[in-house]
Amino acid sequence: MTETSPLSAAAAPPQKSRLQIALRKPGFVIGMVIIGLSTLLAVAPGLFAPYDPNFIDYTAVRQPPSWAHPFGTDMLGRDSLSRVISAYSVNMQMAVLATVFALVIGVVVGALVGYYRGLADMIFGRIVDAIITFPFLVLVIAVVAVLGPGLVNMYIAITLVGWVYYARLMRAEVIAQMGNDYAASGVVMGYSDRRIIFRHLLPNAITPVVVYWMTDMALAILLGSSLGYLGLGAQPPQAEWGVLIAEGRNFITTAWWLSLMPGIAIVLTGLGFSLIGDGLADLLRPRG
Amino acid sequence: MDRVQYILKRLLLMIPTFLLVMVIIFVLVRLLPGDPAIAIAGDRASDADLAAIRARLGLNEPMIVQFWLFLTNTLQGDLGQSILMRAPVTEVIAKRLPVTGFLTVYAVALSLLIAGPLAFVAALNRGRWPDTVIRTVFQVGLSMPVFYIGLILLTFLAAQLRWFPVGGYGGSFIEKLYHLFLPAVAVALYTSAIIMRNLRSAIIEVLDAEYVQFARAKGLPDRLILGRHVLRNAMISTVTLLGLSIGNLMSGTLVTETVFAVPGVGRLMLEAIFARDYPLIQGLTLTFAVLVSVVFLLTDLFQSTLDPRMRLT
16 A cells, blocks of 8 residues: 555655654644543542542631632532542543443444344344434433432443444444455455454444544543433542532532532543544544 | 335334334333332332222233333323322423423524534634634533533523523513523533534535535625525535434433423423332333434435435435
């Protein structure tokens, strides 16, 4: 592909690697920096939190932002900044755990129905139609209602609904890839179906799914914190951004910072993931 | 394929889909923890009373018979009695639905008002600073959950400045516009970000298309080109996008109704879930599904009518 005749090779400037191109995109770089720092905060919140996030101080209740407490203190006198930082581990975990199982299930199911088609594909089509007929949030909170509120149940609920979107994307991509010569020659060579699907079709078909995954991680943080806010996700006293915002809700006239500060973390991480998603979409788009 | 044939096929496919939707709702509701008979009669009901209620609800029948009952009752418009509201589910939902309908239409109108002009400005200044500023702002908007936007508006415009009411729902049309302004804006900011993105690239695509280049070369004024070619195409893709994101829109409405205490079906859904009011959960979930599929159908019909490319496929 990059092999050209010696003449034109000498004239053309050296091909830049895709990574080099990506690193010139400010959006992608900013996204990587945000997510890198967020991961750091999630892994070692203790290194960055100025106070113990659970230290209660009744003498310093609902203090406005100051040098000592940049995000103020909450109704129990806990340092809000430390609570927002300690929530990073839960919320970053959400981005991964609410999406990764849906990704795996969706990729496998989508690849199989896209390859075999037939009755399984028809049934799959109805299942997709039925699930996307529900507003995402409505179905997720209905499942959470069955399982009971909590983080693990929230992950199960989001996975039960979310795999469909990955599967649909994967199926379409596998069908498109099967039009290519390499897939047909795999059949001619007598390779097993498993080998054709997982060794040949899947690596070629997975690009759009990976791009969608990044966007979905951003959505997972928004969704997870929304469920936390509604009382169906993480449960207090766990520090989670949605829960923190809900805790501050009763004090919006007197202590607005309690609700508004944790939201900054949601917006930043959401932005980080979607910037990476946009960057990857540009990067992995086949170049003509 | 012929258009009539396409529509017929589309309608026929809705039947198995809806059967499956009913199965999903049925299974979810049967799996809800707690005994529905106790939920209806209360903790102190006698065993005989509970048995009578179970018999009346058909809970002693085999699952398949129960499903058949659920299906036939639903088709006859009977969704049972709400435990929380002590009224027929259909009545409860019918009372709350107009509020959500008003809020949704309001939010869509606001999103178009916000996204439309800005998409044009961004597309016509592609790559220059107005484009960058608009796209950055909307990118941030996309990362803000609806409940957070809602709380910011609530904190500053309602609680601090007192320009708007903190919650509730007015009587007259003007009052409704005023009461629902902030909840609608909270949903609209998110929706408009999606619309703006799509509209901007749709406009750019049309501007770059050969027929528009040709119209330009012919010397047609830009105003005419924008009106005749760009607007029409941009409108088709925007309506399609709006139709397909109706589920997101409803999810947003559910959240915004909770934040602003708007008495619509979204807030009702959460109330029903916290009260374990299973007939109401069942009815509401079904209502949402019906609304979404009707909008999907209308979107399809709209698209197949207006977009000539769709007529052939």
